[in-house]
Amino acid sequence: MDEIDATQRRAGWLELLVRTDDLARRCVREVTDWDAGADLPYSNPQYIEEIESTWAYQWTQRLIPTQRTAAFELLATPDQPGDALVDPDTDAPVWRSDGGDYTAAMPQRLPATAPLAELILDGPVWIRTADDKVYPAPRDSYYGISWGYGGSGPGSLALLVDALLDDINAQAPADINGAPEGLEALLSRKLPDRTVLTRVQLEAARRGESVIIAVDEDQDTDEDDK
Incomplete structure (x- = not known):
C-alpha cells in the first residue's frame, strides 16, 4: 500500500x-x-x-x-x-x-471554509468556525483527544489546535507529542465540560502567555466571557 x-x-x-x-x-x-x-x-x-x-x-x-x-x-x-x-x-x-x-x-479533517473561532470542550470536542458553523473536532484514526490531565489526550488535542489555528483544513495529527508548551499546558488544566476557548485565548496560550478563563460549570452556551 x-x-x-x-x-x-x-x-x-x-x-x-x-x-x-x-x-x-x-x-x-x-x-x-x-x-x-x-x-x-x-x-x-x-x-x-x-x-x-x-x-x-x-x-x-x-x-x-x-x-x-x-x-x-x-x-x-x-x-x-x-x-x-x-x-x-x-x-x-x-x-x-x-x-x-x-x-x-x-x-480526519474538516471541509470548513472559515478559520477556527472557538474550541469547545465537550463530549465530543467541537470546533466553531468564524462563519458560525460547528463541527466535531477532527481526529486521527488512532489517537483520541481530551483535556484535563497530563497525558496523550491533551497532547493530541494541543497538536490539533496548533494545526487548525494555521489551517482549518489540516489533517488531524497522528501524534501526541510536540505541541507548543503553552497550548498543552492550557489543555491539561481541569477545565469543566462545555468550556469555550476563543481563538484569542488559544493563540495567547500558543505564544506562552498566561490565559485567564472564567467558567460557569452550569453553563452550556458559549458566552463571551469564557
Missing part, C-alpha cells in the same frame, strides 16, 4: 465506502482491524448524546437519513437495529440506535 500515493488511497476508499455490497463491507472491517482506518476520511467512532449540550443538539438536528453503506461497518454490526444517518457537512456516517443514542465516525 505504501507505493500508492496517499491521495489515491483516500480516493479509492471514498468510492468503496459508499458501496452496499458485502465485499465492500468486508474491506472496511479489514482495514479497521489493520490500522484503524488511517486512510479513511473518517473513523475513530465517538458516542454522542443529543442532550449533552447545545452543540450536540445542534449537530443532531442537521443529520439526514441515508442508506446503510459500507461506511457503517465502522459503527454497527450488520444485524444491529437502528438508523443510518449522515452529517451533510462532513459526509461522516452516524448510527442512531433504537434507544436514540448516536455513534459517529469522526472526520
Whole structure:
C-alpha cells in the first residue's frame, strides 16, 4: 500500500465506502482491524448524546437519513437495529440506535471554509468556525483527544489546535507529542465540560502567555466571557 500515493488511497476508499455490497463491507472491517482506518476520511467512532449540550443538539438536528453503506461497518454490526444517518457537512456516517443514542465516525479533517473561532470542550470536542458553523473536532484514526490531565489526550488535542489555528483544513495529527508548551499546558488544566476557548485565548496560550478563563460549570452556551 505504501507505493500508492496517499491521495489515491483516500480516493479509492471514498468510492468503496459508499458501496452496499458485502465485499465492500468486508474491506472496511479489514482495514479497521489493520490500522484503524488511517486512510479513511473518517473513523475513530465517538458516542454522542443529543442532550449533552447545545452543540450536540445542534449537530443532531442537521443529520439526514441515508442508506446503510459500507461506511457503517465502522459503527454497527450488520444485524444491529437502528438508523443510518449522515452529517451533510462532513459526509461522516452516524448510527442512531433504537434507544436514540448516536455513534459517529469522526472526520480526519474538516471541509470548513472559515478559520477556527472557538474550541469547545465537550463530549465530543467541537470546533466553531468564524462563519458560525460547528463541527466535531477532527481526529486521527488512532489517537483520541481530551483535556484535563497530563497525558496523550491533551497532547493530541494541543497538536490539533496548533494545526487548525494555521489551517482549518489540516489533517488531524497522528501524534501526541510536540505541541507548543503553552497550548498543552492550557489543555491539561481541569477545565469543566462545555468550556469555550476563543481563538484569542488559544493563540495567547500558543505564544506562552498566561490565559485567564472564567467558567460557569452550569453553563452550556458559549458566552463571551469564557
